[in-house]
Amino acid sequence: MRPSELAPSVRTLAVALAAFVLPALSVSAQAIRTGAVAERYTQLCASCHGPELQGGSAPSMLDDVWVAGGDDESIARSIRNGxxxxxxxxxxAALPEKDIRAMVIFMREKRAQAQREKTQFVKxxxxxxxxSELHNYRLDTWVGGLTEPFSLAFLPGNRALVTEKRGRLYLIENGKRNETPIKGVPEVDIDGQAxxxxxxPHPDFARNGWIYFAxxxxxxxxGKPVSLTRIIRGKLREGxxxxxxxxxxxxxxYYRPDGGVHYGGRIAFDKAxxxxxxxxERGDGRNSQDLARPTGKVHRVFDDGRIPDxxxxxxQSGVDRTIWSYGHRNPQGLAFHPVTGQLFNAEHGPRGGDELNLVQPGRNYGWPVITYGMNYDGSAMTDLTAKDGMEQPLTYWVPSLAVCGINFYTGDLFPKWKNxxxxxxxxxxxxxxxxxxxxxxxxQETLFKSLGRIRYVTGGPDGAxxxxxxxxxxRLAPAP
Ligand code: HEC
Structure with missing residues (x-):
């Protein structure tokens, strides 16, 4: 046998030993962090359940057949008790609870992947x-030539504004984008996710002309470059x-080093x-639980920035008094329900654990104490998905979709999609x-997939x- 053929089996034995022996000897944080969840699955589970979870001497974990329940807690119990x-x-004895939780997330990811490979999504x-289930539609390019557009706002008189992540703002008139970007937009950090x-626009834009930006x-x-999400307003005049x-x-x-991650950056007005x-939270979950800091929060102010009593x-003193809710990670979707007036947010979780939340005043949405996700490298984060005093999401996505903008549909062109x-x-x-x-x-219905990353969706005044x-x-309009 040549050494190159020998090496893998020796390596496999070494990792297998490490995985079995280390956790048993000491459940130190170090030991838990070694080995991503996929490796752990290969070492501990693949021999019976198959390398791709497709089954072998033990059942497949990609189908809908479960001997002891298919919800997260039942699967965790099956792994725990065997x-x-x-x-x-x-x-x-071998796997701490948070590793069992990571294994459940991994199984969900594999299952979703297997389903994706079987399913034909519309492109x-x-x-x-x-x-689609309720309406047939057609998709056409409305405005091209943009680079990573982040948001779109309709103004009266067949006009709209579109932001690009790289710091440009364009006016669209009668479906045509102006060549030159609007001048006087503040200097913007554009590194990383910035x-x-x-x-x-202000709800009363027609009268006061205010437009808000994040x-x-x-x-x-x-002495160091830092950045943080800032909210301003201004008016359009002669470009x-x-x-x-x-x-x-x-x-x-509370600004963090420039570039980097997790800025949030959505704005919404309520009816009042x-x-x-x-x-x-700018990449540090502790910020989300610290009420002194503006990071990891939903905020509420008057339209001129004053803080409501x-x-x-x-x-309270020593807190950021604009905070409306906390314990958020990276909320990039924010919208009010057109009928109930309730506030919803969508936020990026870690690997697994994107959330849709019903946002209520003073409530704690749990990040990073509770989460349905794990670390990006597949190491466990916590087994805590719920805790007293912390809110549960309305729904969560494992695997993550990387959720961004949200909006309720209020137009008339697609009546069955109303609200x-x-x-x-x-x-x-x-x-x-x-x-x-x-x-x-x-x-939930996936209307289409694979046309590229989507940052925002909104209804237009025309109902499209x-x-x-x-x-x-x-632009999505009803098919003729
Ligand atoms: C030595 C073989 C073997 C190994 C190794 C093994 N399993 Fe199993 N597993 C089984 C068998 C057999 C069953 C089916 C039990 C039954 O039919 O009641 C099972 C059942 C399960 C179930 C329940 C499935 C269902 O349909 O409800 C889960 C979940 C599971 N195993 C996860 C794991 C995970 C995760 C690992 C690795 C940490 C693992 N197993 C390692 C043999 C194994």
Whole structure:
């Protein structure tokens, strides 16, 4: 036998030994972190359940047949206790609870992958009729020539504004994008996930002309470049953004190194005219639980930035009094239900664990204490998915879709979609339609997939649905 043939088996033996022996000897954090979940599956489970979970001497974990229940908790129990009389070892001694949780997430990922390979998702070509469950539609490019558009806002008089992540703002008139970007937009940090984010007109825009923006604001702090999501408003005049005012800016000490991750950056007005906006936790979950910091929060202010007296933490000292809810990770979707007025947010979880939340004042949404996800490298994060005093999501996605913008449909062109929630996703490249009844998600449909990362979806004044793809705005209209 040549050494090259020998090596893998020696290596396999070494990792197998490490996996069995280390956790048994000491359940130190170090030992738990070694080996991603896929490796652990290969070492411990693949011999019986098959390398791709397809089954072998033990059942497949890709089908819908479960001997002891197919919900997350039942699967965790099967792994924990095993079925010793049938040859399935109990893993509770070898695997800490959070590793068992990571294994459940891994099994969900594999199952979703297997289903994806079996399912034909629609990838609409231009002007081709697509059948979906409730409506047939056609997708066409409305405005092309864009680079990573982040948000779209319709204005009266057949006009619209579109932001690009790289810091440009364009006016669209009668379906045509102006060649030159609007001048006077503030300087924006565009490294990493930073950028120019939301654009939202004041509910009374026709009278007052205010337009609101969220962007990552570059500053210097202690000699280093830092940035954080900032909210401003301004007015359009002769191709420029003028009369700018800051609506919210966090204290400089809570800015984080520029570039990096998790800015949030969505804005929404409620019917009473209060302004809500999101700031992500900038890559450190501890920020989400710290009420002194603006990071990892949904905020609420008056349209001019003043802090309402009845904000949940308005009367406490040492806190950020604009906070409306906390324990968020990276909320990039924010929308009010057109009928109930309830506030919903969509936020990126870690690997597994994207969430849709019903956002209520003063509530804690749990990040990073509870989550349905694990670390990106497949190491476990926690087995805690629920805890007293922390809110459960309305629904969560394992595997993650990388959820971005959300909006409820209120137009008339697609009557059966009225008041349904539309959700954009980045990694999964899906446009989802979600039905919510009595505060519960009762139905989800993937309308299409694989046209690229989607940052935003919104209804237009014409009743069509506008979707922000990587280099264009596409328009969904009923098929004739
Ligand atoms: C030595 C063989 C063997 C190994 C190794 C093994 N299993 Fe099993 N497993 C079984 C058998 C056999 C069953 C079916 C028990 C039954 O039919 O009641 C089973 C059942 C299960 C079930 C329940 C399936 C269902 O349909 O409800 C889960 C979940 C599971 N195993 C996960 C794992 C995981 C995760 C690992 C690795 C950490 C693992 N198993 C390792 C043999 C094994």
């Amino acid at each position: 079925f010793p009389e049938k040859g399935m070892p109990a893993w509770s 609409p070509a231009e002007s081709v009729t697509v059948q 950028g120019l984010f939301d654009v939202v 962007y990552s604001d570059p500053q210097m702090h202690e 420029a953004l003028v009369d700018q005012e800051t609506i919210f800016q966090g204290p400089l000490q 005219g209060f302004l809500f906006f999101t700031i992500g 009845d904000n949940p933490f308005a009367k 349904h929630l539309f959700l954009a996703s980045l990694a999964a490249e899906e446009l989802r339609r979600i039905e919510i009844q009595d505060g519960k998600v009762v139905k 649905i506008y979707v922000l793809l990587p280099n264009r705005v596409a």
